[in-house]
Amino acid sequence: MYLLILVLGIVLLPEDGSEYYESTRRSCVLPEECGEHSLNVGFYRDVIASKCCNTDLCNTQPPPEITPPVPSGIKCTTCDEQGCNAAVNCLGNEDRCISATVFTPGYMTTMKACASKAQCLYIQTALMTETTAAEVNCCQGDYCNSASSTSAGLMLLVAPLISLVLS
Structure with a gap:
Protein backbone atom coordinates (compact mmCIF):
# COMPACT_ATOMS: atom_id res chain seq x y z
CA MET A 1 0.00 0.00 0.00
CA TYR A 2 1.29 3.46 -0.90
CA LEU A 3 0.45 6.90 0.43
CA LEU A 4 -1.07 9.10 -2.21
CA ILE A 5 -1.29 12.76 -3.08
CA LEU A 6 -4.06 13.01 -5.62
CA VAL A 7 -5.32 15.83 -7.79
CA LEU A 8 -8.68 15.27 -9.44
CA GLY A 9 -9.12 17.52 -12.43
CA ILE A 10 -12.48 17.66 -14.12
CA VAL A 11 -12.46 19.63 -17.35
CA LEU A 12 -15.59 20.58 -19.26
CA LEU A 13 -14.67 21.29 -22.85
CA PRO A 14 -17.10 23.76 -24.41
CA GLU A 15 -16.13 24.90 -27.90
CA ASP A 16 -15.23 28.44 -26.77
CA GLY A 17 -12.89 27.45 -23.91
CA SER A 18 -12.95 25.25 -20.88
CA GLU A 19 -14.05 25.13 -17.28
CA TYR A 20 -11.86 23.41 -14.75
CA TYR A 21 -12.56 21.93 -11.34
CA GLU A 22 -9.79 20.65 -9.10
CA SER A 23 -9.89 18.71 -5.86
CA THR A 24 -6.98 17.37 -3.80
CA ARG A 25 -7.13 14.23 -1.67
CA ARG A 26 -4.61 12.31 0.37
CA SER A 27 -5.06 8.60 1.08
CA CYS A 28 -3.62 5.12 0.60
CA VAL A 29 -3.76 3.26 -2.72
CA LEU A 30 -2.31 0.31 -4.58
CA PRO A 31 0.86 0.99 -6.62
CA GLU A 32 -0.95 0.55 -9.97
CA GLU A 33 -3.23 3.47 -9.09
CA CYS A 34 -0.30 5.91 -9.05
CA GLY A 35 0.35 8.23 -12.00
CA GLU A 36 -1.90 10.17 -14.35
CA HIS A 37 -5.22 8.71 -15.53
CA SER A 38 -7.51 10.28 -18.11
CA LEU A 39 -10.98 9.75 -19.61
CA ASN A 40 -12.22 11.96 -22.46
CA VAL A 41 -15.76 11.83 -23.90
CA GLY A 42 -15.29 14.97 -26.01
CA PHE A 43 -17.34 17.55 -24.12
CA TYR A 44 -15.88 16.42 -20.80
CA ARG A 45 -12.44 15.19 -19.72
CA ASP A 46 -11.65 13.67 -16.33
CA VAL A 47 -7.97 13.67 -15.28
CA ILE A 48 -6.51 12.17 -12.13
CA ALA A 49 -2.86 13.02 -11.41
CA SER A 50 -1.27 11.36 -8.42
CA LYS A 51 2.13 11.09 -6.85
CA CYS A 52 2.78 8.11 -4.61
CA CYS A 53 5.34 7.52 -1.91
CA ASN A 54 5.88 4.90 0.78
CA THR A 55 7.34 6.53 3.89
CA ASP A 56 5.55 7.91 6.96
CA LEU A 57 3.61 11.12 6.23
CA CYS A 58 5.24 11.52 2.82
CA ASN A 59 1.93 12.59 1.26
CA THR A 60 2.03 16.01 2.92
CA GLN A 61 3.86 17.50 -0.10
CA PRO A 62 2.01 19.58 -2.70
CA PRO A 63 0.06 17.56 -5.28
CA PRO A 64 1.46 17.04 -8.78
CA GLU A 65 0.50 19.29 -11.67
CA ILE A 66 -1.84 17.87 -14.30
CA THR A 67 0.01 17.54 -17.60
CA PRO A 68 -1.31 20.01 -20.21
CA PRO A 69 -3.11 17.99 -22.89
CA VAL A 70 -1.69 17.63 -26.38
Whole structure:
Protein backbone atom coordinates (compact mmCIF):
# COMPACT_ATOMS: atom_id res chain seq x y z
CA MET A 1 0.00 0.00 0.00
CA TYR A 2 1.29 3.46 -0.90
CA LEU A 3 0.45 6.90 0.43
CA LEU A 4 -1.07 9.10 -2.21
CA ILE A 5 -1.29 12.76 -3.08
CA LEU A 6 -4.06 13.01 -5.62
CA VAL A 7 -5.32 15.83 -7.79
CA LEU A 8 -8.68 15.27 -9.44
CA GLY A 9 -9.12 17.52 -12.43
CA ILE A 10 -12.48 17.66 -14.12
CA VAL A 11 -12.46 19.63 -17.35
CA LEU A 12 -15.59 20.58 -19.26
CA LEU A 13 -14.67 21.29 -22.85
CA PRO A 14 -17.10 23.76 -24.41
CA GLU A 15 -16.13 24.90 -27.90
CA ASP A 16 -15.23 28.44 -26.77
CA GLY A 17 -12.89 27.45 -23.91
CA SER A 18 -12.95 25.25 -20.88
CA GLU A 19 -14.05 25.13 -17.28
CA TYR A 20 -11.86 23.41 -14.75
CA TYR A 21 -12.56 21.93 -11.34
CA GLU A 22 -9.79 20.65 -9.10
CA SER A 23 -9.89 18.71 -5.86
CA THR A 24 -6.98 17.37 -3.80
CA ARG A 25 -7.13 14.23 -1.67
CA ARG A 26 -4.61 12.31 0.37
CA SER A 27 -5.06 8.60 1.08
CA CYS A 28 -3.62 5.12 0.60
CA VAL A 29 -3.76 3.26 -2.72
CA LEU A 30 -2.31 0.31 -4.58
CA PRO A 31 0.86 0.99 -6.62
CA GLU A 32 -0.95 0.55 -9.97
CA GLU A 33 -3.23 3.47 -9.09
CA CYS A 34 -0.30 5.91 -9.05
CA GLY A 35 0.35 8.23 -12.00
CA GLU A 36 -1.90 10.17 -14.35
CA HIS A 37 -5.22 8.71 -15.53
CA SER A 38 -7.51 10.28 -18.11
CA LEU A 39 -10.98 9.75 -19.61
CA ASN A 40 -12.22 11.96 -22.46
CA VAL A 41 -15.76 11.83 -23.90
CA GLY A 42 -15.29 14.97 -26.01
CA PHE A 43 -17.34 17.55 -24.12
CA TYR A 44 -15.88 16.42 -20.80
CA ARG A 45 -12.44 15.19 -19.72
CA ASP A 46 -11.65 13.67 -16.33
CA VAL A 47 -7.97 13.67 -15.28
CA ILE A 48 -6.51 12.17 -12.13
CA ALA A 49 -2.86 13.02 -11.41
CA SER A 50 -1.27 11.36 -8.42
CA LYS A 51 2.13 11.09 -6.85
CA CYS A 52 2.78 8.11 -4.61
CA CYS A 53 5.34 7.52 -1.91
CA ASN A 54 5.88 4.90 0.78
CA THR A 55 7.34 6.53 3.89
CA ASP A 56 5.55 7.91 6.96
CA LEU A 57 3.61 11.12 6.23
CA CYS A 58 5.24 11.52 2.82
CA ASN A 59 1.93 12.59 1.26
CA THR A 60 2.03 16.01 2.92
CA GLN A 61 3.86 17.50 -0.10
CA PRO A 62 2.01 19.58 -2.70
CA PRO A 63 0.06 17.56 -5.28
CA PRO A 64 1.46 17.04 -8.78
CA GLU A 65 0.50 19.29 -11.67
CA ILE A 66 -1.84 17.87 -14.30
CA THR A 67 0.01 17.54 -17.60
CA PRO A 68 -1.31 20.01 -20.21
CA PRO A 69 -3.11 17.99 -22.89
CA VAL A 70 -1.69 17.63 -26.38
CA PRO A 71 -3.30 15.51 -29.11
CA SER A 72 -2.22 11.88 -28.86
CA GLY A 73 -3.13 11.14 -32.48
CA ILE A 74 -5.75 8.52 -31.54
CA LYS A 75 -9.43 8.95 -32.43
CA CYS A 76 -12.26 7.11 -30.71
CA THR A 77 -16.01 6.86 -30.95
CA THR A 78 -17.99 8.71 -28.28
CA CYS A 79 -21.66 9.18 -27.51
CA ASP A 80 -23.72 12.35 -27.67
CA GLU A 81 -27.42 13.19 -27.76
CA GLN A 82 -27.60 11.63 -31.28
CA GLY A 83 -26.26 8.24 -30.16
CA CYS A 84 -22.84 6.58 -30.11
CA ASN A 85 -21.49 7.56 -33.52
CA ALA A 86 -19.57 10.77 -32.76
CA ALA A 87 -15.77 11.10 -32.88
CA VAL A 88 -13.42 12.38 -30.18
CA ASN A 89 -9.73 13.25 -30.53
CA CYS A 90 -7.73 11.73 -27.71
CA LEU A 91 -5.39 13.90 -25.65
CA GLY A 92 -2.27 13.37 -23.56
CA ASN A 93 -1.80 9.78 -22.37
CA GLU A 94 -5.15 8.64 -23.79
CA ASP A 95 -3.85 5.78 -25.94
CA ARG A 96 -6.95 3.57 -25.85
CA CYS A 97 -10.60 3.64 -26.73
CA ILE A 98 -13.08 2.42 -24.14
CA SER A 99 -16.60 1.11 -24.43
CA ALA A 100 -18.53 0.40 -21.24
CA THR A 101 -22.09 -0.81 -20.78
CA VAL A 102 -23.66 -0.96 -17.34
CA PHE A 103 -26.77 -3.03 -16.75
CA THR A 104 -29.10 -2.22 -13.87
CA PRO A 105 -32.63 -3.55 -13.44
CA GLY A 106 -34.66 -2.17 -16.35
CA TYR A 107 -31.89 0.16 -17.58
CA MET A 108 -28.77 -0.02 -19.72
CA THR A 109 -26.20 2.80 -20.02
CA THR A 110 -23.36 2.99 -22.54
CA MET A 111 -20.22 5.12 -22.58
CA LYS A 112 -17.59 5.35 -25.31
CA ALA A 113 -14.51 7.51 -24.95
CA CYS A 114 -10.74 7.92 -25.06
CA ALA A 115 -8.87 6.63 -22.03
CA SER A 116 -5.39 6.08 -20.70
CA LYS A 117 -4.31 2.50 -20.01
CA ALA A 118 -4.45 3.14 -16.26
CA GLN A 119 -7.96 4.59 -16.50
CA CYS A 120 -9.18 1.55 -18.44
CA LEU A 121 -7.89 -0.74 -15.69
CA TYR A 122 -9.34 1.52 -12.99
CA ILE A 123 -12.81 1.62 -14.60
CA GLN A 124 -12.82 -2.13 -15.15
CA THR A 125 -11.93 -2.71 -11.50
CA ALA A 126 -14.35 -0.07 -10.15
CA LEU A 127 -17.33 -1.26 -12.19
CA MET A 128 -16.68 -4.92 -11.51
CA THR A 129 -16.53 -4.35 -7.74
CA GLU A 130 -19.90 -2.54 -7.75
CA THR A 131 -23.10 -4.58 -7.46
CA THR A 132 -24.03 -3.55 -11.01
CA ALA A 133 -23.37 -5.86 -13.97
CA ALA A 134 -21.02 -4.22 -16.44
CA GLU A 135 -19.18 -4.93 -19.65
CA VAL A 136 -16.00 -2.89 -20.18
CA ASN A 137 -13.75 -3.16 -23.22
CA CYS A 138 -10.58 -1.20 -23.90
CA CYS A 139 -8.83 -1.43 -27.24
CA GLN A 140 -6.06 0.25 -29.22
CA GLY A 141 -6.47 1.75 -32.67
CA ASP A 142 -8.57 4.50 -34.19
CA TYR A 143 -12.31 3.98 -33.63
CA CYS A 144 -11.78 0.44 -32.30
CA ASN A 145 -14.65 1.06 -29.83
CA SER A 146 -17.20 1.79 -32.57
CA ALA A 147 -18.50 -1.78 -32.96
CA SER A 148 -21.93 -2.63 -31.57
CA SER A 149 -22.95 0.96 -30.83
CA THR A 150 -26.04 1.48 -28.74
CA SER A 151 -28.06 4.60 -28.12
CA ALA A 152 -27.21 6.71 -25.10
CA GLY A 153 -28.09 9.98 -23.47
CA LEU A 154 -25.79 12.97 -23.18
CA MET A 155 -24.33 12.28 -19.76
CA LEU A 156 -24.10 8.50 -20.29
CA LEU A 157 -21.80 7.09 -17.64
CA VAL A 158 -20.12 10.39 -16.82
CA ALA A 159 -22.08 11.13 -13.64
CA PRO A 160 -21.65 7.61 -12.20
CA LEU A 161 -17.94 7.69 -13.06
CA ILE A 162 -17.51 11.04 -11.37
CA SER A 163 -19.12 9.63 -8.24
CA LEU A 164 -16.78 6.61 -8.39
CA VAL A 165 -13.73 8.82 -8.73
CA LEU A 166 -14.77 11.39 -6.15
CA SER A 167 -15.92 8.88 -3.53
